[in-house]
Amino acid sequence: MSKTVRVVENILSANDRIAARNRGLLDKSKVVAVNIMASPGAGKTSTILATFERLKQDGIRLGIIEGDLASSIDADKAIAQGIPAVQINTGCCCHLESHEMQEALDQMPLDEIDLLVVENVGNLVCPTWWNLGEHLRVLIASVPEGDDKPYKYPVMYKGVDAVIINKTDLLPYIDFNMDYFKEGVEILNPGLVTFPISAKTGEGMDAWVEWLKTAIAETHEAGTPASAD
Amino acid sequence: MSKTVRVVENILSANDRIAARNRGLLDKSKVVAVNIMASPGAGKTSTILATFERLKQDGIRLGIIEGDLASSIDADKAIAQGIPAVQINTGCCCHLESHEMQEALDQMPLDEIDLLVVENVGNLVCPTWWNLGEHLRVLIASVPEGDDKPYKYPVMYKGVDAVIINKTDLLPYIDFNMDYFKEGVEILNPGLVTFPISAKTGEGMDAWVEWLKTAIAETHEAGTPASAD
Numbered sequence A, B: 001m002s003k004t005v006r007v008v009e010n011i012l013s014a015n016d017r018i019a020a021r022n023r024g025l026l027d028k029s030k031v032v033a034v035n036i037m038a039s040p041g042a043g044k045t046s047t048i049l050a051t052f053e054r055l056k057q058d059g060i061r062l063g064i065i066e067g068d069l070a071s072s073i074d075a076d077k078a079i080a081q082g083i084p085a086v087q088i089n090t091g092c093c094c095h096l097e098s099h100e101m102q103e104a105l106d107q108m109p110l111d112e113i114d115l116l117v118v119e120n121v122g123n124l125v126c127p128t129w130w131n132l133g134e135h136l137r138v139l140i141a142s143v144p145e146g147d148d149k150p151y152k153y154p155v156m157y158k159g160v161d162a163v164i165i166n167k168t169d170l171l172p173y174i175d176f177n178m179d180y181f182k183e184g185v186e187i188l189n190p191g192l193v194t195f196p197i198s199a200k201t202g203e204g205m206d207a208w209v210e211w212l213k214t215a216i217a218e219t220h221e222a223g224t225p226a227s228a229d
Helices: A003-028 A044-057 A073-080 A098-106 A154-158 A168-173 A178-188 A205-222 B003-028 B044-057 B073-080 B098-106 B154-158 B168-173 B178-188 B205-222
Strands: A032-038 A062-068 A085-089 A115-119 A136-142 A162-166 A193-196 B032-038 B062-068 B085-089 B115-119 B136-142 B162-166 B193-196
Touching: A003 A032, A003 A098, A032 A044, A032 A205, A044 A062, A044 A073, A044 A115, A044 A205, A062 A073, A062 A098, A073 A085, A085 A098, A154 A178, A162 A178, A162 A205, A168 B168, A178 A193, A193 A205, B003 B032, B003 B098, B032 B044, B032 B205, B044 B062, B044 B073, B044 B115, B044 B205, B062 B073, B062 B098, B073 B085, B085 B098, B154 B178, B162 B178, B162 B205, B178 B193, B193 B205
Parallel strands: A032 A115, A032 A136, A062 A085, A062 A115, A136 A162, A162 A193, B032 B115, B032 B136, B062 B085, B062 B115, B136 B162, B162 B193
Antiparallel strands: none
C-alpha cells in the first residue's frame, strides 16, 4: 500500500471520528440532519427553501448549513426566510468535511431546531466520501442534466436515501426519459424512492415533503438513529 | 507544513511532470489539445459532437478522449460519428489526471489528428487543479444551472481560455440574467471570451467554432504553444 493511500485513509478516518461527535451532538438535541447533495445548478437552494415553506406550516423548526466555495448567496436567502443559517466557504475544496460541520454546529441554536439541512458544495462525486454525521442523505438531480446521469455518476446514487428529480416544469422542452433515469437508479440502489418535483411550480412537492416528515419522525422515534453510512 | 500537504504537493508535481511529457508528444505530432470542463449535464458531449460536425466540414481531423466515472456512453457517440475515441473510466475519481491522459494518448493515432478534445469528468471544481498537458481549456456552463455560477464556483472560471453558455434555447423558460452571468465572468477573468450557444438548435455555434479554429491555427503557428497553466 502506497504512502499516499495510507494518508488518504487517515484523513477519512479522522473525518469519521469528528462525524461521530457531530452525530452525538445532534442526537443529544434531538435534531435530525439531512445532507443535500447535487450538481451545481440542480436547484438545491430553491428546493430547500420551497421545502422549508411547507415544513414551517407544520411547526417544524428549521436550520441550515450552507456549503459553497465562495459567497453567501444561499445563506442570505435562508436568513431572509427567518431560518438560522451558517455559511461555510470551502475556498477551493469541492465538498464539506466533518470538521467544518462541527464548527457550524457550534454556531447553531440546536435546542431550537428539529430539522437541520446541510446544503453541500455542488458536486456529483466527492461529497459522497465525507460523512458529516448526518442522519439522511438526499440527492437532487434535475431534468436538464439529462436522463443518463445515474449511469455516469453511479457512486453518488448508491449512497443516498432518496433522489429528487427537480425541474419537471422543463420536461416539455428537453429530451428526458423518466423511465430510463429511474431504471438506472433502481439498478444502483434497489428500492430507492424517487421524487419528480418542480421547486418552481410546486408540482410533486407534497409527496417529497411527506416522505421527509415521516423520515424525521422515524429518526426521532428510533432514539439511536441509523448510521449515515 | 503538514505531512498531508506535502503528499498532495508531491502528487500534483508528479502530475505536472507527466503533463509536460504529454504536451511534448502532442506538439511533436502537431496536435492541439483542448480540455473541456463542465458540471454534469451542462451538455459537454452534445456541444463537442455539434462542434465536430462543423470542423469536419473544414477538413480538420479530430480525436476525443472521454473521461467518465463509469460507462462508455460518450465515447460510443463519438465513434458513431467516425471519430477516434478513447474512453477513460476513472471509477471513483472526480477528475482526469495526466497519467490517464498519457495512457489514452498511447492509443490515439496522433499523426492523423489536428484537434484532440479531452472531455473531462463532470465537475466544476476538481479538474481545474490537474494539468493534462492540454493547450486550451474551455468551460461549458449552461442556462439551467443558473446565472450565479461564476460567483459560486470562481476557481474554474479563473482558469479557462473561453466560456460557452449552452442551452440558450431554454432561456424563455428559465430566470437567467445573461448580463449578471457575464459580469461575474469578467470580474474573475477580465477579457475572457464567452459564447452563448445552443448545441441543440445550432444558435451561436458559428462564433464559437470560428474562435476555436483561430485558436487551433495560432497554437500551430506558435510552434511552441503557450503553457496550459
